Amino acid sequence: MERLSRATAGDVAPAPAPATGIVHLGLGAFHRAHQAVFTADAIAEAGGDWGIAAVAPRSRAVLDPLLEQDLLYSVLTLDGERVTPRVLGVHSRALHAASEPEAVERLLADPAVRIVTLTVTEKAYRPGSAVLDLLVRGLRARAGAPIALVSCDNLPSNGRRLRELVVAELGPSIVDSTGFPSTMVDRIVPASTDATYATARDVLGLEDRATVGAEPFSAWVLEDDFPGGRPAWDLAGAVVTDDVGPWEGLKLRAVLGVHSALAYLGALAGAPTIDRSLALPGMRDVVERFIATDIAPTLCPPEGVTVERFGQSALARFANAALRHRTLQVAMDGSQKLPQRLLGTIADRRAAGSMPLYATLVLAAWMRFVRGSADDGTPLPLDDPLADRLRSAPDLLALDAVFPPGFADDTELRKQLAEWTGALERHGVLGTLAGLR
Known part of the structure; x- marks a missing residue:
């Protein structure tokens, strides 16, 4: 041709x-x-x-x-x-x-x-x-x-x-x-x-x-x-x-943060693409709660825009099966992406005295992803500039190249992450999502 x-x-x-x-x-x-x-x-x-x-x-x-x-x-x-x-x-x-x-x-x-x-x-x-x-x-x-x-x-x-x-x-x-x-x-x-x-x-x-x-x-x-x-x-x-800030916050947290959530949870569950991750039983409900209860309180959207509607529009885009957007592609470079996409949401909610339940689930999923295997034992590649440090770190929260000050010393955050990590280890992603319905 x-x-x-x-x-x-x-x-x-x-x-x-x-x-x-x-x-x-x-x-x-x-x-x-x-x-x-x-x-x-x-x-x-x-x-x-x-x-x-x-x-x-x-x-x-x-x-x-x-x-x-x-x-x-x-x-x-x-x-x-x-x-x-x-x-x-x-x-x-x-x-x-x-x-x-x-x-x-x-x-x-x-x-x-x-x-x-x-x-x-x-x-x-x-x-x-x-x-x-x-x-x-x-x-x-x-x-x-x-x-x-x-x-x-x-x-x-x-x-x-x-x-x-x-x-x-x-x-x-x-x-x-x-x-x-x-x-x-x-x-x-x-x-x-x-x-x-x-x-x-x-x-x-x-x-x-x-x-x-x-x-x-x-x-x-x-x-x-x-x-x-x-x-x-x-x-x-x-x-x-004159002010990109409100749009930027929406994109980083309500679009890319949710994208990363679908990537890590989906990859652990064996979903090859973002649309199939979103279609997993219980996944849409969990990411909708992630948007409404964890992300929305941390943002001041542009006039006439609500975080929940913006997030719903992102989910409609993620459901486009024709894109074949691989979960492993979105999961790349997590140590560089998560500070902007996820950790700010967690830090803001903790500063307000709240525990971001679904954001910490996403963080726990990334920590499991870093360990290199899906729920069924399939090896998962770690394409990340800090791959060696991530794989060898005895305490990921102590990595100051990824986590801002305060994360490592937050005992309540550690407790919540330990609960999610235990649930993911015992039940996998699908079982953990089922327990939230």
């Missing part, structure tokens, strides 16, 4: 990308199905030289197919049995940071580039990371040309966190010409599999080795801090606001 390219795409070929105005660090599935789509729609609405130069930090797994396909790829919107394909061509360049660091640095230094977006996972937001070092080297050569650095990773106050890291390297004067808008991004984009590629072949009649599948829902909330201008993302459906 022919490969997707400008020569083979025919009527579905998009217009050529405009000149580069954005550099994106991280060529993963989420960027291709989220920021790239918003940017293509913004250009269609209002024009502008906002072509995206995508930088793959290490792996060439997506980069090479994209180059072979004239920087074209498809986004497959998966809604039950319905698949809606769209071919994107908003990328103007694609580079490999590991083998072309000087080219990436020159690109970051180019004054025509006015925005850098990042989807590099929580692990990259630490001093000395390869991505941060690359970004800093490029910024040093900009000579004051205005730019916005836009973190699209799931971190609280992600813009402020990125600003702290950059200022520590370049000094406070960098903020005179640099914006650091915080953002909230949301779309479920599972890793592409052989089934994803087969679906692309069926609906396109072409081979596409850079395709991604995604849910219909997509959201982007951005703080308005762009000294060099920005695409008309608001005309493409994004929300531009």
Whole structure:
């Protein structure tokens, strides 16, 4: 079968990308199905030289197919049995940071580039990371040309966190010409599999080795801090606001926290995907209680939004079986994700004098997951930057790289975790859920 390219795409070929105005660090599935789509729609609405130069930090797994396909790829919107394909061509360049660091640095230094977006996972937001070092080297050569650095990773106050890291390297004067808008991004984009590629072949009649599948829902909330201008993302459906915080809290706790709950409980119970985890007997009732009794009291949602309704909408999205979102994929990097997704909920409820019953069940499930086997004895992989420390730790709560101060000394919390751990060991996830009905 022919490969997707400008020569083979025919009527579905998009217009050529405009000149580069954005550099994106991280060529993963989420960027291709989220920021790239918003940017293509913004250009269609209002024009502008906002072509995206995508930088793959290490792996060439997506980069090479994209180059072979004239920087074209498809986004497959998966809604039950319905698949809606769209071919994107908003990328103007694609580079490999590991083998072309000087080219990436020159690109970051180019004054025509006015925005850098990042989807590099929580692990990259630490001093000395390869991505941060690359970004800093490029910024040093900009000579004051205005730019916005836009973190699209799931971190609280992600813009402020990125600003702290950059200022520590370049000094406070960098903020005179640099914006650091915080953002909230949301779309479920599972890793592409052989089934994803087969679906692309069926609906396109072409081979596409850079395709991604995604849910219909997509959201982007951005703080308005762009000294060099920005695409008309608001005309493409994004929300531009002075305060991202309420949206961020909803996403981290009522969406991602619940996502992690389904991942760890489901993986222990043998559910391969998030939708099948949600369908386990008693699971929906437990996560609904998790949202209503543990998460909702810790959040101040945007005007007109309730945490419970927002959580219910997330559950409807998680039930989309067409996504085939693997529990083990969502469970990756738990030591980096849970402080934002779960531990804040627990800390806030404990500070208010309450014991978060369902949040501690999720934490106990993660602790069991770390031990490496499902309820039926099936081995579970631990894909986590702290894997060795997690597996060897005699007391997980004492790991200050994961848990904030106070967790290890909270005797009531330890007692509740011990009760949940005992229930999970004796009865497994299904038996524990049955006991809550």
